[in-house]
Amino acid sequence: MSVAICTFPASDAFGEGLRAELRASPVEIEWRRFPDGESYVRYVEPVRDNNLVIVCTLNDPDSKALALLFAARTARELGAVGVGLVAPYLGYMRQDRRFRDGEAVTSIHFANLISGAFDWLITVDPHLHRRGSLAEIYSIPAVAVSASPALAAWIAANVAKPLIVGPDSESEQWAAEVAAACDAPHVVMSKTRIGDRQVQIDAPSLSRWKGHTPVVLDDIISSARTMALAVRRIVEQGLAAPVCVGVHGIFSADALQTLFEAGPARIVTSNTIEHQSNAIDVSSIVAGELQALLATRVGRRPGGGGGKL
Ligand code: R5P
Numbered sequence: 001m002s003v004a005i006c007t008f009p010a011s012d013a014f015g016e017g018l019r020a021e022l023r024a025s026p027v028e029i030e031w032r033r034f035p036d037g038e039s040y041v042r043y044v045e046p047v048r049d050n051n052l053v054i055v056c057t058l059n060d061p062d063s064k065a066l067a068l069l070f071a072a073r074t075a076r077e078l079g080a081v082g083v084g085l086v087a088p089y090l091g092y093m094r095q096d097r098r099f100r101d102g103e104a105v106t107s108i109h110f111a112n113l114i115s116g117a118f119d120w121l122i123t124v125d126p127h128l129h130r131r132g133s134l135a136e137i138y139s140i141p142a143v144a145v146s147a148s149p150a151l152a153a154w155i156a157a158n159v160a161k162p163l164i165v166g167p168d169s170e171s172e173q174w175a176a177e178v179a180a181a182c183d184a185p186h187v188v189m190s191k192t193r194i195g196d197r198q199v200q201i202d203a204p205s206l207s208r209w210k211g212h213t214p215v216v217l218d219d220i221i222s223s224a225r226t227m228a229l230a231v232r233r234i235v236e237q238g239l240a241a242p243v244c245v246g247v248h249g250i251f252s253a254d255a256l257q258t259l260f261e262a263g264p265a266r267i268v269t270s271n272t273i274e275h276q277s278n279a280i281d282v283s284s285i286v287a288g289e290l291q292a293l294l295a296t297r298v299g300r301r302p303g304g305g306g307g308k309l
Contacts, residue, residue: 002024002025002049002050002051003022003024003025003050003051003053003294004024004025004026004027004045004047004050004051004052004053005018005019005022005024005025005026005027005052005053005055006026006027006028006029006043006047006052006053006054006055006071006075007026007029007054007055007056008029008031008054008055008056008057008064008067008068008071009031010057010273010274011055011056011057011088011274013271013274014055014057014086014088014271014272014274014283014286015055015086017281017283017284017287018053018055018086018283018286018287018290021283021284021287021291022287022290022291022294024053025045025050026045027043027044027045027047027050027052028043028044028045029041029042029043029044029071030042030043030044031067031071039066039067039070041067041070041071041074043071043074043075043078046078046079047075047078047079047080048078048079048080049079049080049081050080050081051080051081051082051084051294051297052075052080052082052083052084053084053085053086053290053294054068054071054072054075054083054084054085054086054118055085055086055087055088056068056085056086056087057087057088057089057272057273057274058087058089058090058091058092059089059091059248059250059273060091061091061092061110065110065113068085068117069113069117072085072117072118073117082119082120082297083117083118083119084118084119084120084121084122084293084294084297085114085118085120085121085122086121086122086123086286086290087121087122087123088123088124088271088272088273088282088286089123089124089248089250089272089273090121090123090126090127091110092106092107092109092110092111093107093126093127093128094107094127094129094220095107096108096127096129096130096131097130107131107137108137111134111137111138111139112139114138114140115138115139115140118140119140119141119297120140120141120142120143120293120297121134121138121140121141121142121143122142122143122145122286122289122290122293123142123143123144123145124144124145124146124147124247124248124270124272124282124285124286125144125145125146125147125148125174125219125247125248126144127170127219127220128144129170141293143289143293145282145285145286145289146177146285147247147270147272147280147282147285148174148177148178148181149181149285150270150280150281150282150285151174151178151217151245151247151270151280152177152178152181152182153181153182154245154268154279154280155178155182155184155215155243155245156182156183158243159213159215159243160213161184161211161212161213162182162184162212162213162214162215162243163184163185163186163187163206163209163212163213163214163215163239164178164179164182164184164185164186164187164215164217165186165187165188165189165214165215165216165217165230165234165242166186166187166188166189166216166217166218167188167189167191167201167216167218167226167227167229167230168188168189168190168191168201168218168226169188169190169191170219171188171217171218171219172188174217174218174219174247175188175217178217184215185209185212187204187206187209189201189202189203189204189230189233190202190203191226196223197223197225198225199225199226199229200229201226201229201230201233202233203230203233203234203237205237206234206237206239207237207238209239210238210239212239212240213240213242213243213265214234214239214240214242214243215242215243215244215245216230216231216234216242216243216244216245216264217245217246218230218245218246218247219246219247219248220246220247220248220250221244221246221248221249221250221251221255221259221269222250222251222252222255223252223253223255223258224251224255224256224258224259225258227244227246227259227262227264228258228259228261228262229262230242231244231259231262231263231264232262232263235262235263240265241263241264241265242264242265243264243265243266243267243268244259244264244266244267244268245268245269245280246267246268246269246270246277247269247270247272248269248270248272248273249267249269249270249273249275249277249278250273251275251277256277268280270282271283
């Protein structure tokens with residue numbers, strides 16, 4: 001069964017990396033908006049008898065999700081034997097409980113939508129904090145690829161004497177793993193979120209780490225308030241200007257400017273979301289997982305992966 005890869009806009013470079021590694025055929029998709037804002041979706045090449053991989057990174061998910069679901073369902077109607085999703089960044093993972101009465105737990109609702117349309121999912125470092133694994137909310141096979149080896153390799157090659165700093169308790173999982181992989185010490189700060197764009201961060205004393213290069217490491221840089229305040233807490237203790245490393249650089253609104261103003265030495269992200277800060281390529285790690293997953297799915301029929309069509 002042949003594998004075909006179809007990439008949504010803003011995931012082209014990542015999709016091309018996967019396609020080259022898997023030697024898969026490209027399938028072009030046309031997606032445009034009608035004047036009233038509704039989506040028009042059309043496969044330019046046939047998808048019949050293909051195991052179709054749709055690559056769509058899910059930052060700004062509200063703008064993409066509906067077209068993505070249309071694309072998955074259309075591929076089945078047109079005879080694709082399987083339809084999987086590679087979402088290098090998986091949105092809607094942070095609202096994972098009802099923090100206030102009446103709130104929607106959107107991580108679950110979004111997982112239900114994706115699980116209902118796709119046979120499987122691969123993503124990179126999803127924001128699993130209160131959830132232990134994607135399987136708790138996704139009913140299809142869902143693989144979480146770790147970017148840590150790529151982050152650690154980049155840090156080892158580019159930063160002298162690194163001290164890995166997690167800006168909050170949620171980042172401890174990444175900070176500890178990356179620090180171990182590049183044989184560096186790590187510390188974790190403590191964060192209280194006051195609002196969407198307001199956080200408070202308390203840092204432990206860092207005086208014993210003078211002489212190290214701090215590397216603030218987080219999974220997501222969204223408003224960048226977390227990263228910016230962590231940078232300030234480090235600089236005010238007299239350490240060198242830190243290098244900021246994020247797996248997923250969303251950089252909403254004024255985020256990049258806010259982070260620059262805090263005075264980091266450098267801002268670096270992986271290529272799960274296209275951005276000028278991309279310096280760490282995780283597409284080959286994803287390609288390896290994708291190859292392994294596709295090998296387990298040869299011969300399965302549509303819907304056989306648990307998708308609720
Ligand atoms: C949540 O705690 C995440 O790990 C990040 O720290 C958070 O998403 C960053 O958000 P922002 O850039 O808006 O401060």
